[in-house]
Amino acid sequence: MVHGDRLSPPGSVCKLHAAQWLKVKWIEQGCLGTHKGASANGVMMTPDTQAVLGVQNYLEMAAQKLKPVGHAKFFISSRTDSGVHAICNSAHVDIERKPGKPPFSETILVEALNHHMKQESISVLKAVRVPDHFHARYNALSRTYFYRVVTGCDHYGLPVFERNVCWPACESCLDVTAMQEAANLLIGTHNFSAFQSTNTENTFKSPIKTLIQAEVKPSSGLWPSLYPYRDLQFLDLTFKSRSFLYKQVRRMTKALVAVGQGRLTPQQLKEILDSRDPTAFPGNPIAPPGGLFLKEVEYDEMDPCKGHTLN
Structure with a gap:
């Protein structure tokens, strides 16, 4: 096991924190990584019989090609759904090499995993040594998501490179001031049961969450200098919390857009x-899932996404 900067002896387990993945459909294997939501069936492991596998499947298949001792299982910090993208997700994995083989260096591990996933829209950004007690999911201090909304057109009126990476919510402009007023009412510690499913999927998960950030800001298209965006209005809705309920961000987004359309008032959202x-x-x-991006996962003493921004 790696402790601090010490390397493990040959044949021992090397725990490496692997940060993900490739960006979105319109960027090919670049240095800024996420996974492309449309290219995988969500993040978590799926049955091998499915036509489109989960990101975890591809990571573990790539790791097995490195011939570890036993199965190299990835523990992923944030479970995004099919169609949702990630600018920077994180995971940890224990990779044990055969006796006499030195541990993989971080650089070699990143290059090898990416080589074996070169046909997928997934890319490992970096790998770092972490203590034995580190867990990518449970040690996370916060997760930040943003949702891209656009108004002024329908899906087919979008520039082709914007499709499935933002949501054309309506053809009229939204009231951003009212949306931000409503978003402010979501900040803090609340019971978010109103933004979870009506079925029993969350029976054993506490609906009490602390929303650190809820922000609505005007944004821009992906390449405003290259493409005439006419009268399109882009917004980024950003949410930050230690954890979220299943599809909570997408439900809050839908409610805030309803406020922007005048279908709800900020006070009515608070009542909900x-x-x-x-x-x-x-x-x-x-x-819809296509507009949602996992931006970053933060940790206390180490930040796997540090240095990787959207710009």
């Missing part, structure tokens, strides 16, 4: 939150 009732917002609607 306080109701703790998933049916309080009729239909319990969810924004």
Whole structure:
């Protein structure tokens, strides 16, 4: 096991923290990594019989080609759904080499994993040594997501490179001031039951979450200097918390867009939150997955995404 800067003796387990993955469809294996949501069936392991596998499947298949002792299992920090993208996710993996073989260096591990995933829209950004007690999921201090919304067109009116990486919510402009006022009401520690599913999927998960950030800001298209975006209005909705309920971010996004459209007032959104009732917002609607990005996962003493930004 790696402790601090000491290397493990041959044949021992080397725990490396592997940060992910490739960006989105319109960037080919670049230095800024995420996974492309449309290219995988979510992050978590899926049955091998499925036509499209999960990101974890591809990571573990690549790791097995390095011929470790036993199965190299990845423990991923954040479980994104199919169609959701990640600018920077993280995972940890224990890789044990055969006796007499030195541990992989971080650089070699990154290059080898990426080589074996070169046909996939997944890329490992970096790997760092972590203590034996480190767990990518449970040691995370916060997770930050942002959701890209655009108005002024429908799906087919979007520039082709924007499709499936933002949500064309409506053809009229949104009231950003009202949306931010409503977003401010979500900040803090609340029971977010109103933004979870009506079925029993969250029975054993506490709905009490602390939202550190909820922000609505005007944004821009991916390449405004190269493409005439006409009268399109882009918004980024950013949410930060230690953890979220399943599809909570996409449900909050849908509610905030309803505020921007004038279908809800900020006070009505607060009443929905306080109701703790998933049916309080009729239909319990969810924004599409394509506009959602996991931006970063933060840790206490080490930050695997440090130095990797959107610019």
